[in-house]
Amino acid sequence: GNSVTQMEGPVTLSEEAFLTINCTYTATGYPSLFWYVQYPGEGLQLLLKATKADDKGSNKGFEATYRKETTSFHLEKGSVQVSDSAVYFCALSLRGGSEKLVFGKGTKLTVNP
Amino acid sequence: GAVVSQHPSRVICKSGTSVKIECRSLDFQATTMFWYRQFPKQSLMLMATSNEGSKATYEQGVEKDKFLINHASLTLSTLTVTSAHPEDSSFYICSARFFMLDEQFFGPGTRLTVL
Numbered sequence: 077g078n079s080v081t082q083m084e085g086p087v088t089l090s091e092e093a094f095l096t097i098n099c100t101y102t103a104t105g106y107p108s109l110f111w112y113v114q115y116p117g118e119g120l121q122l123l124l125k126a127t128k129a130d131d132k133g134s135n136k137g138f139e140a141t142y143r144k145e146t147t148s149f150h151l152e153k154g155s156v157q158v159s160d161s162a163v164y165f166c167a168l169s170l171r172g173g174s175e176k177l178v179f180g181k182g183t184k185l186t187v188n189p
Numbered sequence: 190g191a192v193v194s195q196h197p198s199r200v201i202c203k204s205g206t207s208v209k210i211e212c213r214s215l216d217f218q219a220t221t222m223f224w225y226r227q228f229p230k231q232s233l234m235l236m237a238t239s240n241e242g243s244k245a246t247y248e249q250g251v252e253k254d255k256f257l258i259n260h261a262s263l264t265l266s267t268l269t270v271t272s273a274h275p276e277d278s279s280f281y282i283c284s285a286r287f288f289m290l291d292e293q294f295f296g297p298g299t300r301l302t303v304l
Contacts, residue, residue: 117297119193119295119296120233121295165232176238177235178232179232180232181231181232182232
């Protein structure tokens with residue numbers, strides 16, 4: 077079946093630290109991959125996506141590269157800010173972002189000043 | 190960006206009662222809405238997909254008579270948990286599809302507690 081595994085949290089970093097949140101997937105076919113972010117009290121928001129192998133999604137300083145050979149889509153940011161504190165979800169879809177999404181468990185990130 | 194609201198944000202009910210959760214797309218027409226369920230420290234699990242004016246499509250293992258979904262208009266979908274029991278306590282999240290952007294927009298979720 078299709079599944080997403082992401083690193084367990086919580087993750088606590090100091091401001092300006094480097095962030096990596098690992099995400100690997102299992103899928104039949106060729107999925108699109110996504111990172112969603114959920115700020116406290118708000119709904120999930122699409123952070124970035126990649127639709128084919130070697131694509132790099134980027135937004136707000138975050139990046140993730142679709143690695144077919146390692147079935148991974150790790151999220152990175154070079155210098156985190158306090159405002160990046162949130163829960164991050166990795167997800168896949170076999171039919172694009174407007175169709176069925178399969179999510180990882182989420183990783184809670186706390187950035188301290 | 191597009192905004193999706195859910196109401197109520199929290200609800201506590203007695204075992205055996207029914208609870209209705211509303212999901213509204215505030216500034217766009219959503220031809221498709223999705224309902225997810227999230228357990229503590231678990232991922233979001235898709236329960237069902239609803240298209241405006243037609244019956245919802247439920248995921249395997251989800252009881253359609255237990256979780257009634259109605260998508261009566263392009264801006265409103267409702268999830269009714271019938272005869273709720275403590276094991277139905279969970280966080281329910283809806284999303285709405287904005288077809289022009291090939292993207293789902295998520296509501297903030299509803300925390301259901303069944304006593």
